[in-house]
Amino acid sequence: MTATRLRLLRLIAVPVALVGSLAVSADPPVRWQLNMTEGASQASQSAHDLHMMTFLLCCAIGVIVYGMMFFSVWKFRKSKGAVPAKWSHNNMAEAVLTVVPALILMAMAWPATKVMLAAADTANSAMTIKITGYQWKWRYEYVGTPVSFFSSLKRDSAEARRLGSGIDPYAIDNYLLDVDHPLVLPADTKVRFVLTAEDVIHSWWVPELGWKQDAIPGIINDNWTRVSKPGIYRGQCAELCGKDHGFMPIVVEVKSQAEYAQWFADQQAAATPPAAVAAAAVAAAETTDLAAPAASQLN
Amino acid sequence: MAHAIASTGAGDLHAAAEHDHKPQGFVQRWLFATNHKDIGTLYLVFALVMFFVGGSLAMVIRAELFQPGLQIVHPEVFNQLTTMHALLMIFGAVMPAFVGLANWMVPMMIGAPDMALPRMNNWSFWILPAAFTLLLAPFVLFLLFGIGGGGPAGGWTLYPPLSLQGGDNVAFTIFAIHMMGISSIMGAINIIATILNMRAPGMDMLKMPVFVWSWLITAFLLIAVMPVLAGSVTMLLTDKYFGTSFFNAAGGGDPVMFQHIFWFFGHPEVYIMILPAFGVVSEIIPTFARKPLFGYRAMVYAIASIAFLSFIVWAHHMFTVGIPLGGELFFMYATMLIAIPTGIKVFNWAFTMWQSSMTFETPMLFAIGFVMMFTIGGFSGLMLAIVPADFQYQDTYFVVAHFHYVLVPGAVFAIMAATYFWLPKWTGRMYNETLGKWHFWLSTVFVNLLFFPQHFLGLAGMPRRIPDYNIVFADFNMWSSIGAFGFGLSQLLFAWMVFDVCVRKHGAKASAGVWEGSHGLEWTLSSPPPYHSFAVPPVIDGRMLAHGDISH
Numbered sequence: 001m002t003a004t005r006l007r008l009l010r011l012i013a014v015p016v017a018l019v020g021s022l023a024v025s026a027d028p029p030v031r032w033q034l035n036m037t038e039g040a041s042q043a044s045q046s047a048h049d050l051h052m053m054t055f056l057l058c059c060a061i062g063v064i065v066y067g068m069m070f071f072s073v074w075k076f077r078k079s080k081g082a083v084p085a086k087w088s089h090n091n092m093a094e095a096v097l098t099v100v101p102a103l104i105l106m107a108m109a110w111p112a113t114k115v116m117l118a119a120a121d122t123a124n125s126a127m128t129i130k131i132t133g134y135q136w137k138w139r140y141e142y143v144g145t146p147v148s149f150f151s152s153l154k155r156d157s158a159e160a161r162r163l164g165s166g167i168d169p170y171a172i173d174n175y176l177l178d179v180d181h182p183l184v185l186p187a188d189t190k191v192r193f194v195l196t197a198e199d200v201i202h203s204w205w206v207p208e209l210g211w212k213q214d215a216i217p218g219i220i221n222d223n224w225t226r227v228s229k230p231g232i233y234r235g236q237c238a239e240l241c242g243k244d245h246g247f248m249p250i251v252v253e254v255k256s257q258a259e260y261a262q263w264f265a266d267q268q269a270a271a272t273p274p275a276a277v278a279a280a281a282v283a284a285a286e287t288t289d290l291a292a293p294a295a296s297q298l299n
Numbered sequence: 300m301a302h303a304i305a306s307t308g309a310g311d312l313h314a315a316a317e318h319d320h321k322p323q324g325f326v327q328r329w330l331f332a333t334n335h336k337d338i339g340t341l342y343l344v345f346a347l348v349m350f351f352v353g354g355s356l357a358m359v360i361r362a363e364l365f366q367p368g369l370q371i372v373h374p375e376v377f378n379q380l381t382t383m384h385a386l387l388m389i390f391g392a393v394m395p396a397f398v399g400l401a402n403w404m405v406p407m408m409i410g411a412p413d414m415a416l417p418r419m420n421n422w423s424f425w426i427l428p429a430a431f432t433l434l435l436a437p438f439v440l441f442l443l444f445g446i447g448g449g450g451p452a453g454g455w456t457l458y459p460p461l462s463l464q465g466g467d468n469v470a471f472t473i474f475a476i477h478m479m480g481i482s483s484i485m486g487a488i489n490i491i492a493t494i495l496n497m498r499a500p501g502m503d504m505l506k507m508p509v510f511v512w513s514w515l516i517t518a519f520l521l522i523a524v525m526p527v528l529a530g531s532v533t534m535l536l537t538d539k540y541f542g543t544s545f546f547n548a549a550g551g552g553d554p555v556m557f558q559h560i561f562w563f564f565g566h567p568e569v570y571i572m573i574l575p576a577f578g579v580v581s582e583i584i585p586t587f588a589r590k591p592l593f594g595y596r597a598m599v600y601a602i603a604s605i606a607f608l609s610f611i612v613w614a615h616h617m618f619t620v621g622i623p624l625g626g627e628l629f630f631m632y633a634t635m636l637i638a639i640p641t642g643i644k645v646f647n648w649a650f651t652m653w654q655s656s657m658t659f660e661t662p663m664l665f666a667i668g669f670v671m672m673f674t675i676g677g678f679s680g681l682m683l684a685i686v687p688a689d690f691q692y693q694d695t696y697f698v699v700a701h702f703h704y705v706l707v708p709g710a711v712f713a714i715m716a717a718t719y720f721w722l723p724k725w726t727g728r729m730y731n732e733t734l735g736k737w738h739f740w741l742s743t744v745f746v747n748l749l750f751f752p753q754h755f756l757g758l759a760g761m762p763r764r765i766p767d768y769n770i771v772f773a774d775f776n777m778w779s780s781i782g783a784f785g786f787g788l789s790q791l792l793f794a795w796m797v798f799d800v801c802v803r804k805h806g807a808k809a810s811a812g813v814w815e816g817s818h819g820l821e822w823t824l825s826s827p828p829p830y831h832s833f834a835v836p837p838v839i840d841g842r843m844l845a846h847g848d849i850s851h
């Protein structure tokens with residue numbers, strides 16, 4: 001968010017956000033987390049800033065409205081001998097109460113519009129990941145390469161979450177938020193996602209990337225991200241998709257570009273049948289080019 | 300009434316009361332009911348029953364969510380619980396409760412003897428028990444007797460393709476929705492016909508109570524959107540059973556089209572559930588503030604503009620389905636616009652309280668609670684309109700908190716306020732004021748404990764409609780569940796009080812005016828009112844109306 005006004009608002013926001021940000025020293029979500037994460041991408045930062053701006057404006061309006069009502073309740077009581085006034089309208093007040101909120105709304109809409117215009121640009125991405133939602137797992141395809149895999153709930157969570165399993169969720173690391181094969185992405189790279197689904201509608205959401213996007217059968221949606229900080233980012237399916245909707249988490253592992261290139265080469269080797277290794281050598285070189293090192297050329 | 304007495308004589312009036320053709324016998328009186336008060340009572344009792352049925356499902360949901368891990372129900376049953384809870388509360392509790400209030404109050408408020416179309420009124424009520432039997436059947440048969448595949452589990456929004464994966468409960472649900480739609484449309488036609496044709500001489504449109512105005516506008520919304528819902532679910536039905544592909548991409552259809560049609564109904568539906576609440580609160584606050592409603596005309600115009608805007612904001616429920624940028628901008632701006640008329644209403648209630656002389660009987664407590672807590676839901680609604688932030692909020696507990704704030708301490712509190720406000724008028728007996736105040740304070744504390752922490756859960760990343768969650772969400776979920784149990788138990792107080800007044804016939808006798816500050820034709824009738832409200836049109840004196848002076 002570039003608007004100076006928003007910067008100022010962020011300054012005011014600090015005390016309010018303090019509790020939230022203190023809690024977010026570990027990777028979100030964390031216990032007692034009160035606020036939206038600032039996340040790891042431009043989109044999540046913008047969402048957070050707009051969220052705080054609207055929230056604080058609502059708080060300011062709330063102070064006026066609630067202040068007025070609590071004062072009335074305290075002051076204008078029959079038991080205190082209050083005598084009701086006779087007036088029942090005031091054109092000036094009504095005009096002001098229409099125009100001022102309209103101006104406040106415009107002040108909110110303007111930065112939101114700017115963020116949306118900037119976010120709509122999915123061009124110039126270094127690589128594309130195709131995400132397909134299934135009941136109840138995700139499939140990730142590194143478009144243009146042989147690398148693709150399914151990603152589903154990790155086994156220890158899957159066993160613990162059965163009704164009457166007797167396994168304590170507190171004993172499981174990242175209960176319900178861990179998968180067998182995370183989506184691996186390079187840092188500092190604009191990654192484009194195309195999303196669809198095989199059976200019913202799902203929604204792919206990692207809060208620290210800043211958005212969710214529905215994965216709909218028969219329809220292709222797209223979105224993008226660029227994460228600079230390597231790390232592990234967790235999310236969940238956000239659209240009701242049947243009985244195991246609560247059990248199809250998302251894990252994105254962002255690696256430095258060098259580590260990613262290594263990881264990708266390993267995956268590609270594993271994905272290529274040994275008999276075809278020689279034949280695939282050329283293609284592999286091309287696709288590595290496309291998917292990993294190309295990332296560094298992009299700003 | 301003074302006029303009636305002068306021209307017919309008190310003796311005649313007394314005789315008329317004995318020959319009011321009040322039907323004798325249970326079946327005659329209730330099954331064949333045509334009297335607006337009897338039908339109003341039927342609606343309200345039905346709504347109360349559904350409120351407790353839907354509420355007990357919510358208790359099971361919150362019990363499952365009390366701590367991480369699955370303890371009580373399987374995930375597929377959990378999905379049925381959330382789906383049924385929503386359908387029962389929306390179509391079974393909130394909407395019929397407001398129709399019941401309209402049946403009771405509209406004729407008395409405009410000086411009419413009854414509703415315009417009494418026989419249709421009978422039908423529009425008696426369709427409901429049949430519709431809900433149909434809706435509940437697959438769910439109850441599965442749960443209690445293990446028969447069939449259970450009730451609908453795809454969410455009350457019935458999004459395909461998921462909703463079509465259900466078994467034959469799809470047909471049950473869709474036929475039930477058709478019947479509810481027919482019932483609502485008939486009820487709405489009746490209300491419009493009554494308001495437009497049966498006002499007493501001198502009851503001009505701009506002298507009508509705000510409650511009547513709010514229902515007139517709500518009735519038009521119902522007529523406009525219930526057929527849209529019926530159309531969309533009919534297409535679901537043919538997709539499932541007759542091989543059509545309206546919403547099936549493989550057959551050339553579009554699953555997103557369902558969402559557009561559904562929310563074209565769905566957003567006005569939100570206002571169908573809240574506009575009558577605005578009306579109720581606009582009657583109650585001036586009464587206990589002993590001061591006329593601030594900005595009567597602005598209030599009426601605000602309701603009308605909210606109703607208009609409700610038709611052009613539907614896609615704000617769908618920001619994440621992949622709408623083009625221009626569409627997202629349009630729906631964001633249109634949604635934000637709703638804040639203006641809504642803000643006018645809240646400010647006008649606050650100004651009504653300014654320099655007034657208030658007392659805080661139970662209806663007033665619930666009305667003030669409504670304004671304050673509905674506003675919290677209004678604020679989160681404004682936040683949800685901001686598209687980039689909505690990409691984070693959408694389908695999380697933040698949304699759950701938002702719509703429950705507008706529906707529970709919003710619409711439901713308004714229904715409670717209305718019940719306490721008019722119960723003495725309906726029955727001629729005062730409810731127990733001490734218990735009423737307990738009911739208000741317990742409900743308020745628990746409803747906030749129930750729903751406020753859900754904002755935090757959503758912001759921290761907990762999706763809605765999940766039966767189990769990571770341990771970081773455990774603390775606030777436990778708070779929320781404790782709030783839910785407390786809120787649920789507190790409602791038993793309400794049921795007891797209504798039972799005490801209506802069935803046990805306890806309570807002090809109420810006067811005709813009931814409240815010191817009451818204004819309006821309904822308060823000129825005795826408590827309880829005569830069987831036919833105004834057998835003779837009343838002669839209207841501006842001073843007995845709340846808005847008699849139309850220069851305001």
Ligand SMILES: [Cu+2]
Nearest residue numbers: 237239241245
């Ligand atoms: Cu899902």
Ligand SMILES: [Cu+2]
Nearest residue numbers: 566569613616
């Ligand atoms: Cu809406």
